[in-house]
Amino acid sequence: MRLACSVIDLKKEYVLKGETVRALRGVSFDVPEGDYVAIMGPSGSGKSTLLNMLGCLDKPTAGGLFLGDDNVAKMTDDQLANIRSRRIGFVFQSYNLIQQLTVVENIQVPLYYQGKLGTRERQRCIDLASLVGLGDRLSHRPTQLSGGQQQRVAIARSMVNDPYFILADEPTGNLDSRTTAEILTMFDKLNEEGRTIILVTHEDDVAKRAKRIVRLRDGLLQSDVMNSEVERKQAAEAALVEVSTPA
Ligand SMILES: Nc1ncnc2c1ncn2[C@@H]1O[C@H](COP(=O)(O)OP(=O)(O)OP(=O)(O)O)[C@@H](O)[C@H]1O
Ligand SMILES: [Mg+2]
Helix, strand or coil, X not given: CXXXXXXXXXXXXXXXXXXXXXXXXXXXXXXXCCCEEEEECCCCCCHHHHHHHHCCCCCCCEEEEEECCEEHHHCCHHHHHHHHHHHEEEEXXXXXXXXXXXXXXXXXXXXXXXXXXXXXXXXXXXXHHHHCCCCCCCCCCHHHCCHHHHHHHHHHHHHCCCCCEEEEECCCCCCCHHHHHHHHHHHHXXXXXXXXXXXXXXCHHHHCCCCEEEEEECCEEEEEEECCHHHHXXXXXXHXXXXXXXX
């Protein structure tokens, strides 16, 4: 089984005004390709710090972090930036779309930065827009879309560079229950197609949709538990019932 990533005794310390904050104190776990992991834990437990390391946004203080065969913990800033733009897909709570650009242009952004935007790539971006159900909104700008539609643009954008995994930090944090259900159905579909997904969430209902829940506490891994298929199916059905019941 191939691994999307392997985290080995990962540590991250921040030094702020002479004080050291030990945000991650030695975390280890593997994520096989095709997995779907929810990272949970109290505020300040290190979830975003871990996601930032996985996303090559920041460097660990110690430990190993393998993405595919590359140990990114040993890379220079330039190498990290390169991997980040080529092989990581991010989805943020606040969508982070460029307001002046259309749906399809927003999806193209990662390719534009790599100078890789030919006819074939443009078509691929249109296909991705269709995949997330926005084939009829290609020329809309973010302000002309609902929150859920904006998040779907962000998901399409996250897939454009064939990432090791899709990293999502509270992707449904700004969405109502109907739109949350829609986005989670989309993640289910992408995962069934083989995409690896790692998301941070505070919500049990969201975490239950993943294949596995990793819990952090005080910068350490507290537990790493699989969700059974039955639990996942029940969570998906419960979300649909909630959506179809009038308020
Ligand atoms: N850039 C930074 N400089 C200094 N300390 C930081 C920095 N980023 C995070 N920390 C500290 O590291 C710890 C972990 O922070 P992190 O943002 O990873 O928590 P979190 O689990 O994502 O919390 P939340 O659920 O509130 O988003 C916290 O104590 C935080 O104050
Ligand atoms: Mg956080």
